Amino acid sequence: MFFQNMKKKFLMLMFIFSTLLFLQILDVSNVFAAKEIHQYVSNVENAQVGMSLWQIIRSGGVVMLVLGLMSVGAGALIIFCFINFKVEKLVPRALTEKLIEDLEIGQEDAVKNTCKGQESIIGNVILSGLTKKKKGPVAARESMETCARKEIGFLWQTISYLADIASIAPLVGLLGTVIGMIQAFNVIAFQSGVVKPMLLAGGVSKAMVTTAGGLVVAIPVMLFYSYFRGRLQEITNHIEVYSTDAIKIIEESCDVKI
Template sequence: MTTGSSLLDISTAGGMLMLPIGLCSLALCMFVFERAMSLRKGRVIPRPFVKRFVSQMQAGELSRGEATRLCKENKSPVASVCSAAVRKWGQPAQVIEAAIADEGERVGNRLRRYIRMFNGISTITPLLGLLGTVIGMIRAFNAIVTTGAMGKPELLAAGISQALITTAAGLCVAIPALIAYLYFTSRVDRLLMEMDTIGQKMVDSISLEARKRSEKRRVVKQPAKRAA
């Protein structure tokens, strides 16, 4: 194999196992692009929606119906979590927290879609490469027996070189796949933590205890206005 060998030549020299490794590489590129688009922070946690929704909820400017409508209109993952909290409007804090946790788990499962594929690709491709190398080494040593290549080191070296191509190809796919897995897993965890923080603000705004405190403040303010 010459220094100027093309990628196609190298792939062909690697044997049939280069095909599944190539398919894994293609799948990796597709899933990385899909997850990169789907896990954009602006798509998962739209800042304008969160800022407006949380501030209005904390100020008591939204009714249950208005809050539900805003969540349905936004349709983002964080809006889904907020909607789960709104459905428990006026109930004890523990009930709302449980609803947020349940919806957060469902949202997390959707956000983690395809991420396991990265882990699978990073595990499978080195094994495919190793299998290709083993097969190539078997062929190389068979060549020694059948053609007497022991006295021709260039023939033996060529066979071993071709055998190692699949291992190199498998690692070239596995390493980026593992990096993608770690990156997107960490990204999902950060997004879920931020959604949990937003959910806690919802609990503090719409729970039974919060509504009671709000009503008490209004009752105290009304006599003060009359006295004035």
């Protein structure tokens, strides 16, 4: 119960932090946009309003579109992990202990039927061992260990995409920064006479917005990755413990001895 409460508090802190960070970036962007525009436009009211969220996103160009797609993918993956990566769903205690008990008393047919009817990682591991049981204890063990590695590997591979997004998003934002600065310097290079600051606004805006956008995507995703990594470690530990018990029972019940 203590760790469950800690997880809930941690998730709440991540949500609050992500929301405050995003709102702070928008607020700062609006304030500075209003101050800068006020110097060059005649309509003071428009200058005080600043840039809307949509204007900020559009100023980032194609790079912000890429970051938007990455954020949508990360959000979908986070929701998927929240729904599916649960100990009680992947390694249900009652079902797993029932399977172990049935194995101990030799009710293998009942175990097979249960494994086929109830989708679970331990069920798949046990079923793979029972399928190879006639070939001997070594074959049964290897089959169960291989199945367990595949199941665990799939889980870790899934959350690894979050780490990839968290690593790539700042680089994409940096690319937008470089592109924006190139555009800004091109304005200076090809503009004759005194360079008007408003002509540089597009390039500089893209440079700053894409950097902020990359960080806004990366920071929350990395926090969620850290949380799911801890959850998967707990799931992996349960799988290893139950798999070891099941392997031992099936090895001892094999007709073919080493």
